[in-house]
Amino acid sequence: MAKQSYHHGTGRRKTAIAQVKLLPGDGAIVVNGVPYEQLFSRYEHRRKVLQPLLVTENMGKFSVTAKVTGGGISGWADAMSLAIARALVSTSESLKPVLRQNGLLTRDPRIKERKKPGLRRARKAPQYTKR
Numbered sequence: 001m002a003k004q005s006y007h008h009g010t011g012r013r014k015t016a017i018a019q020v021k022l023l024p025g026d027g028a029i030v031v032n033g034v035p036y037e038q039l040f041s042r043y044e045h046r047r048k049v050l051q052p053l054l055v056t057e058n059m060g061k062f063s064v065t066a067k068v069t070g071g072g073i074s075g076w077a078d079a080m081s082l083a084i085a086r087a088l089v090s091t092s093e094s095l096k097p098v099l100r101q102n103g104l105l106t107r108d109p110r111i112k113e114r115k116k117p118g119l120r121r122a123r124k125a126p127q128y129t130k131r
Helices: 043-055 073-091 093-101
Strands: 007-013 016-024 029-031 062-069
Touching: 007 073, 016 073, 043 073, 043 093, 062 073, 073 093
Parallel strands: 029 062
Antiparallel strands: 007 016, 016 062
């Protein structure tokens, strides 16, 4: 049995973590065993997932298998985008400038702020009563 080569990439966004395998193939994208069209119903999320492949003109050249945990659908889409971009860079370093130009190799650091003591949420204070 011949060992099949693939490229790996990991992406994170909020609390979502995506682990992606990039295999030479027909362009099928499978997330947690489900085709990505079923998982991502919104057009914006689908576009976000496909963006690294479209920008580098590798749309039909690679099949993507992803395992995504934590977070929600928007976090999953952004985490997958970063993971696919990182996997593409591992296939060819010449793709790095194009991906960087489009902001696809930058991890979005925004996460939920922790709740502070004495406050209702991270910044919301209890209502002030004058009398």
